[in-house]
Amino acid sequence: MAWLEVLEAYAAASLNDAVHLLNRRFPEILWEGDPASDQVALTFDDGPHPRDTPALLEVLAKHSVPATFSWLGERVEAHPELVGAAARAGHQLMIHGYRHRSFLLEPQGSLRTMLDRTRDLLAHHSGRDPSSITYVRPPFGHFSASILRGLCAWGYQPVLCSIMPVHWMLPAEVSVRHAVAQIEGGSLVVLHESLAGSPVAKLTDAILTRLAGRGLTFVSLDTLRAGRDAAKTP
């Protein structure tokens, strides 16, 4: 079917060239790690979710892989126990927003209040210090120069990604194949919880199984950023 071919072509196109350009244009955003390293960060947007999060925690434990969960404040309020479970398993936590709405539609004052509220919810339910929760990935990747300035001024670190399998639009097998072909040292990968279609935990299990033996090291976002910064230092 033609639409499937278009989606496949779009999903298969490497984002690498675009990411290198964007890195130079917006250096305050974390797009990827050090491409010369073997480090890969797996991140999951849009949770916590009562079906997906526990299943993902099981898959990540099975593969001994640390990940970073990018969550929404209102979903944390609905499922606070999942924050503790992810934190006890040693995964990093970050902010996707309070609700799933473009930051371009939020007045700056209320955006800051919502981010702080989400950070405090994550800190409270994980038992971690609020100052350890600084990464923010804007919903839909929407940002502006003034939003970036605001995030940095409020002590947040903006994050996007270098690999985003569109697994809610494609058959699971195609998404797995694309992800496995695209992931390499330095990749910052985002997958999504809370979506219809093939469960993200099953997809993650298939991706990690096929990447085993490639010599990649899965790391938290903190470690990926530290690797990138060390590579930048002359």
Ligand SMILES: [Zn+2]
């Ligand atoms: Zn999202």
